[in-house]
Amino acid sequence: MTRALLFRAALAALATLPPAAGTLRAQDHVVVRPEPGTPVVAVEVLVAAGPAEETPEQAGLAYLTARVATAPIRPILDSLGAHLTVQAHKDALGFTLTAAPDAWQEASRTLLVALFRDPADSLAAVRERAALRAELIGREASPADALAREVDAAVFGPEHPWRRPAAGFSTTVEKLTLADVDGFIRSYLVPERTVAAVVGPVDAAAAREHLAAFLRGSPWQAPRAEPPAPVESPVRREYSSITAWIAASYPFPPDVDEEAVRMLGELAVEGLSFGPSRRSVYNARAEVVRRAEGGELRIQIVVPPREVDAWAGRIDEAVSRHAEGRMAPSLFADRVRRFRGLRLRELDTPEARAQEAARELFVGAQGRLADLERLDADRLLAAARALRPATLVVLGPFVDGTPAAND
Amino acid sequence: MLLLALTLAAGAGAADTAALAPVPPPAAANAAAGMVAVHRQPAIPIVALRLSLLADDPPGYAGAGHLLQHLLLPSLREQVQRVGGEVQVTRGADAVVYTVVGPASELDYLAGVLRSTLRQPSVGEAQLVAAQRELRDERGAEWETAAGHVRALLRGRLFPEELSPAGTPASAERFTPEAVRSLWAAMYRPERVSVVAVGDVQVGRVQDAFARLPAPPESGAVEALADTVAAAPPAPPEATRGWIGLGWSAADADPAAVTVAARLLRDHLRERLPSASVEAEHWWTRDGQALAVVVAAQPAGLPAARRAVGASLGSLGESLDAGRVRAAAAGVRRDMLFYARRPERMADVVGQFIDRAGQADAAQRFYADVERVDEDAVRALLAQLAERTPATVDVPPQKIVNRTP
Numbered sequence: 001m002t003r004a005l006l007f008r009a010a011l012a013a014l015a016t017l018p019p020a021a022g023t024l025r026a027q028d029h030v031v032v033r034p035e036p037g038t039p040v041v042a043v044e045v046l047v048a049a050g051p052a053e054e055t056p057e058q059a060g061l062a063y064l065t066a067r068v069a070t071a072p073i074r075p076i077l078d079s080l081g082a083h084l085t086v087q088a089h090k091d092a093l094g095f096t097l098t099a100a101p102d103a104w105q106e107a108s109r110t111l112l113v114a115l116f117r118d119p120a121d122s123l124a125a126v127r128e129r130a131a132l133r134a135e136l137i138g139r140e141a142s143p144a145d146a147l148a149r150e151v152d153a154a155v156f157g158p159e160h161p162w163r164r165p166a167a168g169f170s171t172t173v174e175k176l177t178l179a180d181v182d183g184f185i186r187s188y189l190v191p192e193r194t195v196a197a198v199v200g201p202v203d204a205a206a207a208r209e210h211l212a213a214f215l216r217g218s219p220w221q222a223p224r225a226e227p228p229a230p231v232e233s234p235v236r237r238e239y240s241s242i243t244a245w246i247a248a249s250y251p252f253p254p255d256v257d258e259e260a261v262r263m264l265g266e267l268a269v270e271g272l273s274f275g276p277s278r279r280s281v282y283n284a285r286a287e288v289v290r291r292a293e294g295g296e297l298r299i300q301i302v303v304p305p306r307e308v309d310a311w312a313g314r315i316d317e318a319v320s321r322h323a324e325g326r327m328a329p330s331l332f333a334d335r336v337r338r339f340r341g342l343r344l345r346e347l348d349t350p351e352a353r354a355q356e357a358a359r360e361l362f363v364g365a366q367g368r369l370a371d372l373e374r375l376d377a378d379r380l381l382a383a384a385r386a387l388r389p390a391t392l393v394v395l396g397p398f399v400d401g402t403p404a405a406n407d
Numbered sequence: 408m409l410l411l412a413l414t415l416a417a418g419a420g421a422a423d424t425a426a427l428a429p430v431p432p433p434a435a436a437n438a439a440a441g442m443v444a445v446h447r448q449p450a451i452p453i454v455a456l457r458l459s460l461l462a463d464d465p466p467g468y469a470g471a472g473h474l475l476q477h478l479l480l481p482s483l484r485e486q487v488q489r490v491g492g493e494v495q496v497t498r499g500a501d502a503v504v505y506t507v508v509g510p511a512s513e514l515d516y517l518a519g520v521l522r523s524t525l526r527q528p529s530v531g532e533a534q535l536v537a538a539q540r541e542l543r544d545e546r547g548a549e550w551e552t553a554a555g556h557v558r559a560l561l562r563g564r565l566f567p568e569e570l571s572p573a574g575t576p577a578s579a580e581r582f583t584p585e586a587v588r589s590l591w592a593a594m595y596r597p598e599r600v601s602v603v604a605v606g607d608v609q610v611g612r613v614q615d616a617f618a619r620l621p622a623p624p625e626s627g628a629v630e631a632l633a634d635t636v637a638a639a640p641p642a643p644p645e646a647t648r649g650w651i652g653l654g655w656s657a658a659d660a661d662p663a664a665v666t667v668a669a670r671l672l673r674d675h676l677r678e679r680l681p682s683a684s685v686e687a688e689h690w691w692t693r694d695g696q697a698l699a700v701v702v703a704a705q706p707a708g709l710p711a712a713r714r715a716v717g718a719s720l721g722s723l724g725e726s727l728d729a730g731r732v733r734a735a736a737a738g739v740r741r742d743m744l745f746y747a748r749r750p751e752r753m754a755d756v757v758g759q760f761i762d763r764a765g766q767a768d769a770a771q772r773f774y775a776d777v778e779r780v781d782e783d784a785v786r787a788l789l790a791q792l793a794e795r796t797p798a799t800v801d802v803p804p805q806k807i808v809n810r811t812p
Contacts, residue, residue, distance in 0.1 A: 037448035039744040039753070079734070081741025098748070100741040341491020341509045344453050348749055353451065
C-alpha cells in the first residue's frame with residue numbers, strides 16, 4: 001500500500017470511527033470519540049461565557065469565576081490522579097480534564113457538580129483573586145501580552161467586549177467580589193451554555209449518559225457575538241522594549257477551509273522565521289482561532305525596531321503571495337507533507353483531541369480532521385483568497401521619530 | 408537529550424512507566440534483529456518508533472554511545488522535519504535509543520531514518536569537535552543546579568560503577584574520528600536492536616520496515632582502557648535553600664514495591680514538611696535499584712527537614728495502613744497512564760522495560776504488579792531498607808551577604 005493510500009485509509013478510519021461507534025448529535029451538546037487504545041480519558045467542557053458577559057469594570061470575572069469554582073475540587077482531583085486545566089477564551093471558558101479510565105467518571109462528575117451546583121467558596125474567591133492578580137501583573141509587563149491586547153483592540157474595535165483580555169486586567173480583577181463571582185456562576189455557568197467532548201477508552205453510550213445527566217433538558221444555546229468593528233490599519237503603539245513586535249490579523253468567514261488556513265499560517269511563518277536570509281527575526285508564529293462567526297489567522301514576528309516597516313510589509317507578502325496563484329505541484333507536495341506531520345502532532349494527546357472536538361461542536365463545524373487528507377493546492381489558494389484584509393499592529397520603540405498613529 | 412537512568416519518580420511529569428492495563432499487550436515478533444513490539448493506537452494516524460541498541464560504552468570510552476548520537480542528531484532532525492516529525496535521542500543505562508514520531512503514513516520513511524543510525528558513522532573533525540562540546544555542556548549541566556547536583560552526587564554514591572552517559576573529561580580526550588568508527592564496530596550488533604512502535608500501525612508492517620538492518624562492521628575490537636573520574640565533585644551550586652539527599656540501595660527488592668514505597672514516602676514527607684520541596688524517586692538501572700529522597704528547605708526549616716528525612720522510613724512505617732498503600736499504588740498507575748498518553752512516551756516506557764527485561768509485555772506486567780503491592784510488602788521493604796546505611800548528600804544554603812552602600 002502506498003504512503004498516500006495508507007494515510008487516506010488511516011484518516012478515513014479517524015473520520016468514520018466516531019460517527020459509527022457513537023459520535024453524538026450536536027443538539028445533545030455532547031460528543032464522544034471512543035479510542036480503545038488510548039490510555040487515559042480526556043474531557044473538554046466549554047461554557048459559553050467570557051468578556052461578552054462582563055462589564056468593562058468586571059474584566060476577568062468569567063475567568064476568575066472558573067478558577068474559584070474549580071479550586072475547591074483540586075485536592076479531590078489530585079487524589080484521583082486527574083489533571084485539570086482552566087482556560088479563558090474570548091467566547092468560552094474551557095475546562096480540560098484528563099483521568100485514568102477507572103477515575104474519569106468520578107473526576108468529571110466532581111467537575112460538573114462544582115460548575116453547575118456548588119455555590120462560590122469565599123476562601124477560594126479570596127485566594128484565586130490574589131493569585132490571578134499577581135499573574136496578571138507579571139503578564140502585563142510582557143511585550144507579547146501587550147501586543148495581544150493591542151491587536152485585540154484593533155481587530156474588534158473600541159466598544160467590542162472581546163477587545164478586553166479574557167483573563168482581565170490586574171486593576172479590574174482586584175476589585176471583583178464574592179458576590180460578583182456568585183452572581184456569574186448562577187447566571188452563566190449553566191448547562192444550556194455548555195458543550196462537552198469525551199475522548200478515550202470509553203463506551204460511547206455510557207459516556208454520553210454520564211455527561212448528559214448534567215445537561216439533560218437544557219437546549220444548547222449557541223453563542224452569538226457582536227460583529228467586530230476593526231479600527232483603521234496600521235496601528236502603531238510606542239512601547240518600551242528592545243525589540244519591535246508586529247502582528248497581522250486576517251479575519252476569515254465561517255465557511256472557510258480551516259485546515260488550509262492553518263497550512264497558510266505555517267507557510268507564512270516558514271517564510272518569516274529566522275534563517276540565513278532572515279537573521280534579524282527573533283521569533284515568528286501563527287495562530288488560527290475559530291469562532292462561531294468565522295475567525296482569524298494571526299501572524300506575529302519580533303524584529304529590530306529599525307526594520308519594522310520592512311518586516312510589516314513582508315508579513316503581508318508572506319501571506320498574500322499564496323493568493324496569487326496555485327502553488328507548483330512538487331512544491332505543494334513537499335510542503336503539505338511537512339504540514340500534515342506538524343498538524344497531526346498537535347493532536348497527539350487525548351486532551352488536544354477533546355479540545356478540538358468540543359470546539360467543533362461549539363462553533364458548529366463538521367469533521368475538519370478528515371479534511372487533512374484532501375488538502376491540495378486549490379484549497380490552499382481558495383483559503384488565501386478568502387482571507388479578509390489584515391489589521392496590522394506594531395508595538396515598539398520607534399527610532400525614526402514617527403509619531404504613533406491612532407492615538 | 409540525556410537520560411542518565413530509568414528514573415521512576417513517584418509523581419507526575421517524570422519518566423514513569425507505562426500503564427497498559429486498558430490496552431492489550433503489544434504484538435511482538437522477532438525481526439531480523441532483537442524484537443519488534445507494536446502497540447496499536449488507531450485514534451490518530453501517527454506513529455512513534457523507538458529503536459534501541461543494547462550496548463555498553465567500551466571501557467575507557469565512557470560517553471561513546473551518546474557522542475555517536477550527537478554526531479547523528481543534526482542530520483536526523485533535518486530528515487524528520489521534512490515530514491513534520493520529531494526526533495529524540497537518549498542514552499540510558501541499558502541502551503542507546505533513538506525515537507522518532509510522525510505521520511503513520513511515513514512509517515517506511517521514518518524507519519529508514521532510524522535504520523540509518525545503525526550504519527557505521529563517517530565522522531569529520533569539525534563534527535566531532537561540535538559533538539564533544541555538546542557532551543561537555545551536558546556534563547556540566549548535570550551539576551549546575553542544586554537539584555541536579557544532589558541527584559548526581561547521590562547516584563555516584565549508590566551506583567559507584569555507573570558513569571555519566573555524557574562521559575568524563577578523560578574519556579573525551581580519546582575520541583578521534585578513527586576511534587569513533589572502531590567504537591561503533593564494537594558496540595553494534597543487529598541482534599541487540601529492538602524496536603517499539605506505538606500508533607496507527609500493524610506489527611507486520613513494522614516488522615517489514617526493520618527486516619533488514621545494516622550488517623555490523625568487520626572489525627570490532629577496541630583496546631580496553633581505564634575509566635577515570637574526578638576524585639572530588641565540582642563546587643557545590645549556589646542555592647538559597649538547603650538541599651538534602653538520602654538514598655537507600657534496594658538492589659534485590661521487588662521493583663513494584665519500591666515504586667509504591669517511593670510514592671508513599673513522598674506523600675508522607677510532603678505532609679510533614681509542607682513548606683519544603685520534596686521528591687521521592689525509584690531509581691532503577693542495570694546497576695541496581697535505589698529509593699532516593701531529595702528535599703529542599705529554607706534555612707529556617709532545614710533542621711526540621713533533616714530530622715524528618717533521617718527518620719522518614721520509621722515514621723512512614725508508623726503511619727502506614729492498607730488504605731494508604733492502595734491509594735499510593737493507584738496513584739502510581741494513574742501517573743503512568745498520564746505520562747504514556749503520547750505515543751512517543753508510551754514507546755519510551757514499553758521500550759525501557761524491554762531493554763531491561765527482554766520481554767514485550769514487561770511494562771504491562773510491572774503495571775499489574777504495582778496493583779498487587781500491599782501493606783505487608785511495603786513494610787517488608789521498609790524494614791529491609793532500614794537495615795542499610797543510606798547514602799547522604801547535604802548542600803547548605805548559600806550565605807548571602809547584605810552590603811549596604
